[in-house]
Amino acid sequence: MKQFGKILKFELKYYFKNKIFVGVTIFLVLAIAAVMFFPRITALFETDDTSDTSTELSVMLVKADEPAQADMVKQAFATAFTDYDVQITDESNDTIKDKITSGDAECAFVMTDATAYTYYVNNLSMYDMNTEIANEVLQQIYQMNAMIGGGMTAEQATNVMNIQITSEVESLGKNQMENYFYTYIMIMALYMVILLYGQMVATNVATEKSSRAMEVLITSAKPTSMMFGKVLASCLAGFIQLVAVFGSALIFYNLNKSYWGDNMIIDSIFNIPPELLVYMLVFFILGFLIYAFMFGAVGSTASKLEDINTSVMPITMLFIIAFFVVMFSMSSGDVDNTIMVVCSYIPFTSPMSMFTRIAMSTVPWYEIAISIAILVGSTVGIGVLSAKIYRVGVLMYGTTPKISNIIKAVWKA
Amino acid sequence: MILELKNIDKSFGEKEVLKGVSFTAEGGKAFGLLGRNGAGKTTSIRILMNVFPANSGEVLVDGKPIDYDKIGIGYLPEERGLYPKKIIIDQLTYFAELKGMSRKDAVKSIDYWLERLGMTEYRNKRLDTLSKGNQQKIQLITALAHDPDIVILDEPFSGLDPVNAMLLKDVVKEQIAKGKIVLFSSHQMSYIEEFCDSIAILNNGVVALHGDLHDIKRDYPRDRLVVRTENSDAIKADFGSACSITESGDLLIQLSSADEKKAVMTRLVENYDVDEVRVFEPSLNDIFVEYAGDAAKED
Numbered sequence: 001m002k003q004f005g006k007i008l009k010f011e012l013k014y015y016f017k018n019k020i021f022v023g024v025t026i027f028l029v030l031a032i033a034a035v036m037f038f039p040r041i042t043a044l045f046e047t048d049d050t051s052d053t054s055t056e057l058s059v060m061l062v063k064a065d066e067p068a069q070a071d072m073v074k075q076a077f078a079t080a081f082t083d084y085d086v087q088i089t090d091e092s093n094d095t096i097k098d099k100i101t102s103g104d105a106e107c108a109f110v111m112t113d114a115t116a117y118t119y120y121v122n123n124l125s126m127y128d129m130n131t132e133i134a135n136e137v138l139q140q141i142y143q144m145n146a147m148i149g150g151g152m153t154a155e156q157a158t159n160v161m162n163i164q165i166t167s168e169v170e171s172l173g174k175n176q177m178e179n180y181f182y183t184y185i186m187i188m189a190l191y192m193v194i195l196l197y198g199q200m201v202a203t204n205v206a207t208e209k210s211s212r213a214m215e216v217l218i219t220s221a222k223p224t225s226m227m228f229g230k231v232l233a234s235c236l237a238g239f240i241q242l243v244a245v246f247g248s249a250l251i252f253y254n255l256n257k258s259y260w261g262d263n264m265i266i267d268s269i270f271n272i273p274p275e276l277l278v279y280m281l282v283f284f285i286l287g288f289l290i291y292a293f294m295f296g297a298v299g300s301t302a303s304k305l306e307d308i309n310t311s312v313m314p315i316t317m318l319f320i321i322a323f324f325v326v327m328f329s330m331s332s333g334d335v336d337n338t339i340m341v342v343c344s345y346i347p348f349t350s351p352m353s354m355f356t357r358i359a360m361s362t363v364p365w366y367e368i369a370i371s372i373a374i375l376v377g378s379t380v381g382i383g384v385l386s387a388k389i390y391r392v393g394v395l396m397y398g399t400t401p402k403i404s405n406i407i408k409a410v411w412k413a
Numbered sequence: 414m415i416l417e418l419k420n421i422d423k424s425f426g427e428k429e430v431l432k433g434v435s436f437t438a439e440g441g442k443a444f445g446l447l448g449r450n451g452a453g454k455t456t457s458i459r460i461l462m463n464v465f466p467a468n469s470g471e472v473l474v475d476g477k478p479i480d481y482d483k484i485g486i487g488y489l490p491e492e493r494g495l496y497p498k499k500i501i502i503d504q505l506t507y508f509a510e511l512k513g514m515s516r517k518d519a520v521k522s523i524d525y526w527l528e529r530l531g532m533t534e535y536r537n538k539r540l541d542t543l544s545k546g547n548q549q550k551i552q553l554i555t556a557l558a559h560d561p562d563i564v565i566l567d568e569p570f571s572g573l574d575p576v577n578a579m580l581l582k583d584v585v586k587e588q589i590a591k592g593k594i595v596l597f598s599s600h601q602m603s604y605i606e607e608f609c610d611s612i613a614i615l616n617n618g619v620v621a622l623h624g625d626l627h628d629i630k631r632d633y634p635r636d637r638l639v640v641r642t643e644n645s646d647a648i649k650a651d652f653g654s655a656c657s658i659t660e661s662g663d664l665l666i667q668l669s670s671a672d673e674k675k676a677v678m679t680r681l682v683e684n685y686d687v688d689e690v691r692v693f694e695p696s697l698n699d700i701f702v703e704y705a706g707d708a709a710k711e712d
Contacts, residue, residue, distance in 0.1 A: 006510045212494025213504075216555050219462045219488045220511040391465070408426060 003221045007229025008236075011204075015237035025241050029248045036252035039259035058106035060084040060130075061096055065111070072141060073111060080137045081130070096120060109134060115142055176333060176360050178268045179276075183330065183359040185269060186280050187352055189242060191323050194291045195316065197238045199308075201231060201292050202299030205390070206308050209300065214394045223391035228383060231292040238288060279358050282372060287351025290379045291319060297386035300393030301406060322349035326356050335360045344371050347378035414440035414475060416461075416563060416594050421470035423456055429618060430456045431467070436613040436623050440562075443585070443595040445605040445626075448615035449705050454598050455491065457615070458565055462486055485512065487561035491568045491598070493552050497541035501532075504540070505554055512559040519558065526554045530580065546577055553581070557588070564588055567598045582607075606697040614704045621704040630694045636671045637693035640664040640681060648685055665693060 015021050060081060064070035070088050078086045084106070089096065099105045100122050107121040107130060115138060119131050140161060147157040208214045217226065253260070253270055260266050272280070298311045322343065329340045335357050344354035344367070354371045357363050389406055416438045423431040431453045438444035448454045460467045463481050472479045496504050502523065509519035527533045530550045535543055540551065549572055556564060566585070570578050585608060589595050599605055605612065606626070613623040622629065642648060645664050649656045655667045668677060678690050695703075 002513075003511055006507070010507050208496070211497055212490070212492045213496050215490035215492050215494065216488065216508060216552075217511075218464055219459075219486070219490075220508055395459075395464070405426075 004225040004229050007221060007225055008233050011230050011233030012236055014204075015233065021237070021241070025244055028241075028245045032245060032249045033252050036249060036256055039261075040256050043259055057083060057085040059104065060086045061089045061099070061105050061108035062086060063089050063091075063093075063096065063108065063110045069111065069114065073109070073138070076137045076141055077109070077134070080133050114138075114145075174360055174362060179359045180330070182269050182272050182276075183356055186284070186355065186359075187323070187326055187330075190284055190287055190352060191319075193238045193242065194288055194319060197234045197288070198291050198295035198315070199312065201234045202295040202302075202308050202312050203305065204230060204234075205296050205299030205394075206302045206305050209394050210303065210305055218391070218394055223394075224384070224387040227293065227296055227387040227390050231289060231296055231383070234292055235285065235288050239285070276359055279355060279368075283351040283355040283375075286372075286375045286379050290347055290351075290375070290382050291315065293379070293382045293386040297389040297393065300390040301396065303396070318348055322352055325349065326352045329353075330356060330360065345374055347375045347382075350375050414562060414592070414594060415473075416440075416479075416596075417471075417473040417476075418457065418461060419471045419473060421457065421460055421472075422468045423453075423460060423465075424468060431460075432618040434470070434615065434618065434620055436620060438594050438596055438611070440594050441589060441592045442610040443589055443597055443608040445609035445612040446596060446598045446615065447600075447602075447605065447612055447701055447705070452615040452705070453618045454615055455567070458488070458567065458596075458598065461563075462488060462565070484563065485559055485561035487556035487559065487564045489553055489556040489566045489569055493549055493572075495540055495548070495552060495555070498539060500537055501540055501543075501551055502536050505551070505558060508555045509558045512561075514559050522558045522560065523554060526558055529584070530554070546573055549573060550577065553584070557584070561593070563594045563596065565596045565598070568600070569597070570599065570601055570604050602697040602701060612697070614701060616705050622700070626697065629700065633695050634671060635674065635692045636668045638666045638668065638674070638677060638681075639689075639691050639693045640666060640687060641689040642685060642687045644686055648681070651684075 060077065062070060062074050062077060064073060074086055074088050077084075087105075089108070091099075093110060096105070096108045096110065097120060100108060100120050103122075107119065110118045110120065112118065117134070117138070119134070121128065121130070144154075144157050144161060147160065148154060152160070208217060250270060253266065294315050295312060298315060299308060302308050302311045325339055325343055326349075329335050329337055340353050340357060343349035343352075344357055344363075350371050354363070354368065358368060392406060417435075418437075419435050421431050421434040422429070434453065434457055436444075436446070446454050446457065459465060461472055463472075463479075474480075474484055495508075502520070505523045506516065506519045509523060510516060514522070524533070524536075527536055530553070532547065532550055532554075535547065535551070540548060543551065553569070556566065569581060569585070573581060585595060589608070595608070597605055597609055609626055611623075611625045612629070614621045639659065640648065641663050645658075648664060648666075652666055657665045657667070659665050666677065668674060674692065681687055681690050
């Protein structure tokens with residue numbers, strides 16, 4: 001136990017003295033700061049801009065054969081396109097085109113009929129919604145005219161057109177929309193952290209082995225202490241990194257809360273229900289540990305650092321498959337499908353799939369309990385097994401041993 | 414203190430590495446564990462250090478099973494290596510703490526050893542900035558800093574220059590004088606011969622020879638004489654085919670029996686100008702080749 005503490009401390013120090021680890025953490029915090037301060041910064045520029053640009057709206061030309069129609073369209077467009085200076089023109093189409101290409105006007109609607117037009121614009125932007133808006137406005141004008149023609153008063157017609165539907169949504173289970181984003185963030189964070197830190201644990205073990213520091217280590221400390229010390233240190237380091245990143249996100253968000261307004265996504269992320277946060281922690285830590293143990297065991301069987309990437313492939317693949325099952329189920333909206341239910345009991349997939357189900361659906365407590373119990377049991381089991389593999393693996397040099405040989409050696413040891 | 418390995422068997426898979434290995438090492442004396450590559454030396458050491466258990470057999474200290482919490486073991490592995498990217502004092506403290514020392518004691522002891530080995534200036538440097546010989550001295554500190562009862566040195570002299578080898582010899586003698594068990598494993602027979610009072614030669618997982626080095630040498634038939642002289646030609650003419658020349662250039666006379674020894678010695682001293690006459694004792698090298706080499710041929 002004493003050794004375990006010392007190993008944990010030593011390994012943890014390794015992370016905090018590692019320039020890359022510190023650098024990545026600082027970079028992430030800065031990136032989060034940039035995102036969180038973004039609305040405040042843009043607001044700063046916007047207040048400067050509005051006073052200048054208000055006098056110079058871009059020009060939108062409207063041309064129609066009948067002056068009455070032109071007038072009506074102009075008025076309707078002027079209310080619909082507030083950021084344009086809508087003007088009537090009776091120039092020829094060629095002159096209009098020239099004006100647009102020269103930049104005197106931004107765009108033009110040339111009406112060929114009450115329900116048909118040609119839209120002229122210089123460069124059609126991907127986000128140009130003008131035709132959609134125009135279609136709607138023209139449709140309304142046509143419908144109004146038709147209703148008035150049919151004998152309604154203008155007032156009646158306007159009321160019909162502007163009828164509002166009131167509705168209320170009451171979700172009896174979970175609101176998937178609201179939970180989607182933080183579930184997504186948690187799954188992504190788990191994915192990134194496990195792959196990143198798992199690789200780090202494997203590399204760490206393999207480095208000790210290839211530098212032969214292992215020869216001294218294995219005679220000084222128990223393999224179980226070594227394995228658990230290493231893995232828990234990486235878990236702590238990862239956790240501290242996440243707390244730094246998400247903690248700073250929370251602080252920066254609160255500093256800039258007023259600028260974010262009623263952004264539903266951001267709001268839902270920072271308002272995770274406490275009980276879900278606890279589940280998140282539990283699944284995160286267990287999921288991290290079970291994979292980190294496997295990565296550590298694999299690292300101990302590699303003789304050279306170069307072998308690591310191929311050795312960890314099966315674990316990485318297993319993890320990526322679990323990740324995609326969860327991701328597809330999340331985007332399909334049905335998180336309680338058979339695969340997800342099965343996955344939420346398999347220890348390697350349950351951290352992601354059971355958490356997703358808890359967050360986005362309603363899962364009975366006993367199912368959660370069973371899933372966590374299986375996960376805890378297998379994490380301890382994998383931990384002990386990985387320490388055994390570690391003890392055998394670190395003394396095997398030469399070519400990376402076959403899995404069957406390792407199993408045999410572990411069995412006999 | 415007496416360390417005893419008793420009937421140790423160990424196999425890895427189908428391969429039997431140790432077959433009933435037994436040997437005894439005493440405190441205050443150096444013990445040489447010899448054997449060709451793959452004879453089972455490292456496996457014996459690892460079992461002794463509890464890296465893995467033996468299939469059968471016991472490791473005893475003073476007749477009782479070894480208690481690893483009480484008996485400290487220091488180990489200089491043949492495959493050298495520590496953390497190349499870490500500060501020397503940091504990693505040395507870590508290893509000493511793993512062996513059960515408090516941080517304060519560890520730093521104190523390490524500073525003593527850095528001073529003793531002339532390495533104080535490298536205390537706060539990274540290991541990979543040091544030369545190979547200096548890295549080896551640092552590694553030696555991991556074996557000694559926690560003041561172990563048993564010191565195991567695997568090829569301690571390889572890679573050291575004569576000055577450093579001298580320094581290491583002094584350190585080893587000091588450890589022996591402190592009453593510790595110093596266990597050597599080496600292929601450099603001259604060093605073993607210089608230090609070790611008793612030896613065990615391992616061959617294919619079996620102890621081929623075990624005992625006090627002096628006794629082993631005395632047990633050889635004392636029927637050869639080494640003669641150091643300036644007029645070897647005359648002696649050669651006198652003794653004929655019984656004469657041969659040793660590697661060092663001395664004369665070697667084969668007697669028909671050990672009983673003849675006194676008569677021949679007198680004859681030599683009386684008739685010729687002789688600097689030295691002594692009974693030939695085989696070198697450890699000869700013994701090693703005889704026990705480890707011959708048995709290997711039987712395979």
